[in-house]
Amino acid sequence: MTRLIFLGPPGAGKGTQAQTLAEHLNIPHISTGEILRQAMKEQTPLGIKAQSYVDSGELVPDQLVEDLVQERLDQPDAKNGWILDGFPRKVTQAAFLEKLLEAIHQGGERVVNLDAPDEIVIARLLARGRKDDTEEVIRRRLEVYRAETAPLIDYYGDRKKLLTVNGNQSQEDVTGELQKVIAS
């Protein structure tokens, strides 16, 4: 049973690696960013509420992402494991998740910290060119990452759940290192 949380700055390669690994393990890849983007595209109530936050590089309010994660982990395909990508993104969300996983008997999760230096992630994001990948919004997302998300490295380190992978290498090498650390 694999339950993994991917941590790391925007542009570290979380989405790509999480997707590859999830396919390999035949478990769902749950990306809060993807779910929000889909909701915005379809202009659902969730999408409409999230839009201004996502567009400016801010975090959407906890309640919105917490509800969507709770609902998603309740789906039948999540019973065989999952990879969470983009959640939790701050300590309050991590505390929420800890309680939720206990309540739904889905513990034993481990956390992969996929790290890469700022200049690398900025270059990758600019090359990607998503709507929220303008230089100004990227800068804001990195600030938010440092202030809100990076503290989760210690949070999960203290709980002995943390694994670290160097995101500053080729996609294939990251995949290889990732498979090694999760097998260990």
Ligand SMILES: Nc1ncnc2c1ncn2[C@@H]1O[C@H](COP(=O)(O)OP(=O)(O)O)[C@@H](O)[C@H]1O
């Ligand atoms: N857990 C979350 N809490 C709050 N906002 C979130 C969360 N996950 C995603 N978002 C919103 O969606 C945006 C895009 O997320 P994501 O696709 O993970 O991008 P990246 O990792 O490239 O920054 C974030 O900048 C934020 O506005």
